[in-house]
Amino acid sequence: MSTPDGLPPLREVIAKLGLTARKSLGQNFILDLNLTRRIARAAAPLDDVTVLEIGPGPGGLTRALLLEGAAKVVAIERDTRCRPALEAIAAHYPGRLEIIEGDALSVDQAALVQDAPGPVKVVANLPYSVATPLLVGWLSVEPWPPWYELLCLMFQREVADRLIATPGSKVYGRLSVLAQWRCEVRLALTLPPAAFTPPPKVASAVVTLTPRAAPAPACRLTSLAAVTAAAFGQRRKMVRASLARLSEDAEELLAKVGIAPTARAEQLTVADFARLAAAYEARKDKAG
Known part of the structure; x- marks a missing residue:
């Protein structure tokens, strides 16, 4: 079966490597390239952009980002089983994919992209187990504005709902205030459990967060x-x-x-x- 990028279908890739999503790592793979391209487009434009991707797994979203024109993708992955799949993508896109083995919670992310010639965007189908700690870390960057131009992130729908919640909502809380004070927050698209392998028990959603140059009213x-x-x-x-x-x-x-x-x-x-x-x-x- 042919694919738009000329690489084997992701389903074949994970079958060949014997990859299964690990619950302990919060993994849920998206195998449909058309769907991952929709996620990539939510972060558009990607021309001249360096994308920092967290938890690429076997590279479904990675392939979409490169196909949609990202100048470079820096992918942080702690699951060494996924390395062969990512290396095949890197070989297909010479010089455009850098693979970093490590835990995104402990890696100095800003240092990885500090020499990027263009703007930096963080785009990720976040492992559910670390999604909120990672987000709080990005929202707490000092000094502000941060080193990234955009966050385009996949969350469990309940987390996405908290991010976009308005006063009066039962899910409006600390995360809502912090995110909306520092960023313009938008719900980009929602995905049913069936979009993932294996299907999670809840729906998911992609949220974009665009940093405000000067959050107002001003405070520490x-x-x-x-x-x-x-x-x-x-x-x-x-x-x-x-x-x-x-x-x-x-x-x-x-x-x-x-x-x-x-x-x-x-x-x-x-x-x-x-x-x-x-x-x-x-x-x-x-x-x-």
């Missing part, structure tokens, strides 16, 4: 993290109560930024939290 990330942790840590309580653990003058801080002390965390907007964080850090800095 550490302050925003502290305020959201306190507020959402007791989300059923009024904010005057949930923030009391953080500051003895919680009601005064709330009044200063125009937030009703009887409001609950899920009712506050991203801007509310940022203003509250700025007031909190100003009071803390003044106190020494």
Whole structure:
């Protein structure tokens, strides 16, 4: 069977290598090149772009990224069983695929792409087991704006829903605030379990996060993290109560930024939290 890139169908590749997705690594393979190309296009344009890919597995999305015109793909994979499949792709696209063996949580990702001639985009069908820690790491990069131009990431649908959640939603929380304060967040496409091998128990979704040059209202990330942790840590309580653990003058801080002390965390907007964080850090800095 012919494929658009001239390489064997991925199903044949994994059968030949005896590859099976490992639950311990959070693996679920997408074998349909048409589908992986849709994911790659969500990160477009890719011309002159270096793509950092996390957990490429046997290379389904890798092939799509190269086929869609990525100048170079730097792929971090900890599963050594996938190396032969990735090396075959590298041979087919000379000089355009760099394979890094290692754990993306411990690898210095920025260093891998610091000499990239063009912009860097992170595109990945993330292993479910490390998706949230990786995302929090990317959103916590300092200084800001970060070293990447775009995050285009596959998550379990429940995580995607948290990222795009708005105030009033039951899934609106700390991750929603952090992501939306630092990035423009968009749901790009959804995928049913049947799109994967083996099929997971839940649906998945691709989300794009485009860093804001200057997140506003301005505050320190550490302050925003502290305020959201306190507020959402007791989300059923009024904010005057949930923030009391953080500051003895919680009601005064709330009044200063125009937030009703009887409001609950899920009712506050991203801007509310940022203003509250700025007031909190100003009071803390003044106190020494």
